[in-house]
Amino acid sequence: MTIYSIDQTLPNAPSAFLPFALTDVLTAYAGNEQQAFCHFWQLPDTLILGMKDTRIPHLKAALSEVEKAAFRPVIRNSGGLGVINDRGILNVSLIFPKDLAATTDVAYEKMQALLQLAFPEQQIAAYEITHSYCPGTFDLSIAGKKIAGTAQRRIKEGVAVMMYLSVNGDQHARGELVRRFYQAGLGSAFGTNGYPAVDPETMTTLSEVFGRDFTIEEVCERLKHALHVLNNEPVLPLDLDEWLTAKEQAEALAVRLTSMAQRNESLKEVTDANPL
Secondary structure (H helix, E strand, C coil), X not given: CCEEEEEECCCCCCCCCHHHHHHHHHHHHHHHHCCEEEEEECCCCEEEECHHHHHCCCHHHHHHHHHHCCCEEEECCCCCCCEEECCCEEEEEEEEEHHHCXXXXXXXXXXXXXXXXXXXXXXXXXXXXXXXXXXXXXXXXXXXXXXXXXXXXXXXXXXXXEEEEECCCCHHHHHHHHHHHXXXXXXXXXXXXXXXXXXXXXXXXXXXXXXXXXXXXXXXXXXXXXXXXXXXCCEEECCHHXXXXXXXXXXXXXXXXXXXXXXXXXXXXXXXXXXX
């Protein structure tokens, strides 16, 4: 099947809620219509929180650290814990019918295989980097340092495998911000109750590993080429506005956006930050 790519990278980044709402719409559509998508997106200076993050004891103090760094918080609609987004981070979502990946492990392995083919110069391993932010079984690392985190969402007959990829920029500073968030939010309980004791030294970027600067555009091109090779299918750009109209998905997207807005109402109770 043809794979359609959607580019919402900077400077064309969407509102903070749109990538998450769109993922749900595309995932449901992929399952119903046997269609595949690859969605590239970025958000400027954002700490994306999991629902578990909103339950830390001192949330206001934690969010204060985010605001001091001139970042904004947004609560996503999938599992996991907090991750940083900025102009050096690329988010990639592979979205396809679930019959192409019957188990969660198989779906994650598709993302690992994609990244490995895009960057064959280095061995990319999949195992938990315990002291990274948002640690998980399918953390992707090079030489023991995490370069990407993954998550998965299944809606009806569709699957979305999502990856944030640290391409360039100051990964140590990203790690320090998340560490301060948890230190302020947990106090003496830092590193307990399922929240990571973040150590910035456990993480790195593609640019640091390879000793050269990668641009977001270059990485997107590598990934699209790898996607074509892996699947032996064309990867074609998609005009999102036209697609939403033609496939009558605009209303479904509006519903998902409303859901994201409601999910983020809780932030207004403890901070003046506005993720919109």
